[in-house]
Amino acid sequence: MAQNSRKINMADVARRAGVSMATASRALNNENGVAESTRRRVLAVAEELSYVVSPEASRLAGGATGRVAVVVPHISRWFFATLLEGLEAVLRAADLDVLLYHVDGIEDRHDFFHRLPARRKVDAVVVLAFPVAEEEQRRLELMGVTIIAAGGQHAPYPNVCIDDETAGRQAMDHLIFLGHRRIAMIAAVDPDQPGELAPPGRSNAYYAALRDAGIPSDEQLVATVNWGGAEGADAMARLLSQREPPTAVYAHSDEVALGAVRTLRRAGLRIPEDMSVTGIDDHPLAELTDLTTVRQPVRQQGELAGRMLLNILRGEETDHDVVVPTQLVIRGSTAPPRS
Amino acid sequence: MAQNSRKINMADVARRAGVSMATASRALNNENGVAESTRRRVLAVAEELSYVVSPEASRLAGGATGRVAVVVPHISRWFFATLLEGLEAVLRAADLDVLLYHVDGIEDRHDFFHRLPARRKVDAVVVLAFPVAEEEQRRLELMGVTIIAAGGQHAPYPNVCIDDETAGRQAMDHLIFLGHRRIAMIAAVDPDQPGELAPPGRSNAYYAALRDAGIPSDEQLVATVNWGGAEGADAMARLLSQREPPTAVYAHSDEVALGAVRTLRRAGLRIPEDMSVTGIDDHPLAELTDLTTVRQPVRQQGELAGRMLLNILRGEETDHDVVVPTQLVIRGSTAPPRS
DNA sequence: TTCGGCAACGGAAACGCTTCCGAATGAGTC
DNA sequence: GACTCATTCGGAAGCGTTTCCGTTGCCGAA
Structure with a gap:
């Protein structure tokens, strides 16, 4: 050769x-x-x-690196991977190379922000769907490059995301409309995040929807778990063990909802007759499992972030905060409660 | 600043x-x-x-780029993303940067191999889980760098993968052991691949297992579809419409199997009483949906590929063809046929 | 005929590092 | 005490571009 x-x-x-x-x-x-x-x-x-x-x-000799760093936790989760997919597509179409940094776990993350391995190697960094702590922001800015975010709304950077609270309301209002009054919430926190908080918007939606419907909220009906199917299953088990179980479950994400579904099935409960279940995301498997959910355009968020970045890099005008719409998708996992 | x-x-x-x-x-x-x-x-x-x-x-001034290109189709599928995750982890631990190239679709792919955007930018390229055509190999080699593969066994490069035929046999033998004789296969092809062939190993396993058990094979029981849950669901519908339907289904992957499960449920058939279903991969949702499957260590394959690459880059001795073991995981989706 | 101006092009200085080669230093040996 | 040899260090030549200036040639205007 x-x-x-x-x-x-x-x-x-x-x-x-x-x-x-x-x-x-x-x-x-x-x-x-x-x-x-x-x-x-x-x-x-x-x-x-x-x-x-x-x-x-x-x-x-001068000029830009033609590379952008993408920082992402949990590549193997559908949501993140799909976001990445959209982003990569538009960046590569613009002849920019994507440098992938997977920061998984608190330690890995600390290492990333401390050592800044992308330093001097990229023109911009895109933070995918995770909140950046203030200290971390300071480190990031040391790199002296453009920074944007996508898939989450927790940073002071140009950003594209959904409105978590609206999304949550779409699911909750659906359940309430169907006539449910004892509605449980399975809130999912990302164990890798510093604060370990569930997405506030999705939780707020729960309480706000109940309030607006005149339904008193009951902390017994709220389970907070680490993100994941198995964890969702555990949470559902706990919720079922109450003296007065819910008739519907509002889960923070499809994966968690699917976990809940397993528990319900194993307990011999029928969905939706005995229990309604909703998720958020519209994971591809939500369709397969007939799960009612709130769809968010994930790939599109990645693409929009990419375009936003291109605009910024070229010094052109651009929106700095894009909120993409979500949409309730009613499937077979929800129905009115048994009277 | x-x-x-x-x-x-x-x-x-x-x-x-x-x-x-x-x-x-x-x-x-x-x-x-x-x-x-x-x-x-x-x-x-x-x-x-x-x-x-x-x-x-x-x-x-001399020395290596410290970068490696990873070429991957379908980032958003669990299998590929997880492979990538493992690979990225060991590469980054070795202070190598990962340049991500998502080649999705035949056109994108042609463009990649034609323009070779990674040229002069990396020390090595890792091809994740897809066969490289001969013409493409020639293009790749133009880059003059180390090349390895992972997650598939279709290229002449150092490689880590599972033995598809063994994996398939584990599933098939399990079904046969349970007493099934009318076993259907849902073969999944990747529509982006040039040849559009289902993984031969997994199909071979089907025929070999039947032969060894003295069961005549029936082409009516073989459905070949594009990869995907919805496609699996369609295939299942077709299989059910036969005059003498199967009592068990051997699917090439978990996602496809889950699609089949949906069809079965909608048809009012019970799993496993009326129909046994097996997949391959052990997708996280397989556990949640109680699917019997053949587990392959995906992340580990990525890690092994990473280590292999490091060894080669350092000029050290290393295995060039690693086959990792798979393992049958029996869950609730398989049982003896109804007598 | 001369000259200003403009488009096209060339020379050469950066850019920030690695590495070859040789110099200096100090320790060890007879 | 002279000499060898290993160790540590410095000078300087690249590496392959971009870009700042300056030069050349040509055309139209004076």
Whole structure:
């Protein structure tokens, strides 16, 4: 494989095209100040030698890195992966490379913000769906690059996300409309987050919906667990053990809801006859399992974040806070309570 | 934010530590030939100035890029994302950066191999779980870097994967052991792959198991669909419409199996009493849905691939073909057929 | 005919590091 | 005490671009 021909560089191209390196550089970068015929000649030679500029040298001499860091917890969860998918698509279409940083767990996270491995390597960093603590913000800003966020609304950066409270209300109002009055909530916290708080919007929606419907809230009906299906199942078991169990469950996410479903099935309860269940997200498996949920456009959030970043990088005008709409998707897991 | 102090470089560090740049470089890179006291002094100064070497300059002057490209289809699927997660973890622990290339769809893919956007940017490329066509191999090799694969066994590169046929046999033998004789297969093909073939190992296992058990195979019982839950559901519907339906279904993956489960439930059939269902993968939701499946260690495959790559990059000895074991996980979706 | 001005192009200085090679220093040996 | 040898260190030449200036050549205007 080409061990005979040493690595070719721009000087080679320039020489072969009969121009100076300066001109070659300009031609290759589509700058103006080059005659069209010259540009074509240079490009042709480059193509012929299958030459590509050295990003290192290019960057060193000036110009941007052409890379952006994406910081993401939990790659393997559908939500994060899908967000990433959308983001990557638009960034790569713009010829930006994506440097992936998976910060999983509190320790990993601390390490990331402390060492800043992306330092000097990227033009921007995108924080995917997790709140950045103040101390961490200070570290991040040390990098001196553009920062944006997507999928969560907890940072002072340009941001695209859903309105958690609205989403929660869509689910809750649906349950209330169906006639449920004893509604449980399974709140999910991310164990890796510093504060260990469930998304406040989704919890607020619960209380607000109850209040607006004149239903007293009962802390017995609220279970807070770490995010996850198994945890959702445990929570459901606890909720079932009450003297007066709920007739419906409002879960913070589909995965948690699916956990609850397992417990219900094992307990021999029928869904939706004996218990209604709702999730949030519209995970692909929600459809398969016939789960009523609130859909959020995940991939689109990633794409919007990508476009936002491109705009900022190009110095163009852009929205700095985009809220995408959510939508109630009624399936077979909800019905009026048995009278 | 530090707009007053111009960017500091190694020369600054060297000067301040009272050494030459040569020494500073050696100290910072942990090379030997530097007195321990000197090294500490340099490191201290670097820390104090919060200096990090410019990767571009470093690379330009010689040495590796410290980056590896990971090529992956379908990031948002659990399997791929988890593989990626494992891989990223070990690479980053070794201070290598991960450049993510999502090639989704035949067109995207062609573009990737044609333009080779990772060219001159990485020390290695890891191909995650998809077969590389010969033409594509030739393009890849143009990059002149190390190449390895993980999660699939279709390329001539160092590789870590499971044995698809063994995995399939574990599921099939379980069904046969339970007494099933009319066993259907739902084979899943990846629509983005050129050949559009289902994993041959998993299909072979089906036929081999039947043969070994002396059960004649019946092509009516084989459905081939694109990968996905909805597609699995469709396939199941077709299988049910036969004059003599199966008593068990062997699906190529958990997602497909879950789709089949939906169809069965909607049809009012009970699992496992009326129909046994098996998947492959042990997707997190398989546990939640009580699906019997064959577990493969996905994250671990990613990690192993990462370690393999590190070894190769360091020029150390290493296995070039690792096959990780799979394991039958019996849950509630399989039982003997009704007599 | 001369000259101002403009478009196209070239020379060469950065950019920030690694590494080859040689110099200096100090310890160990006879 | 002279000499060898290992260890530590510094000078300086690249690495492959971009970009600042300046030069050249040409056209139209005076």
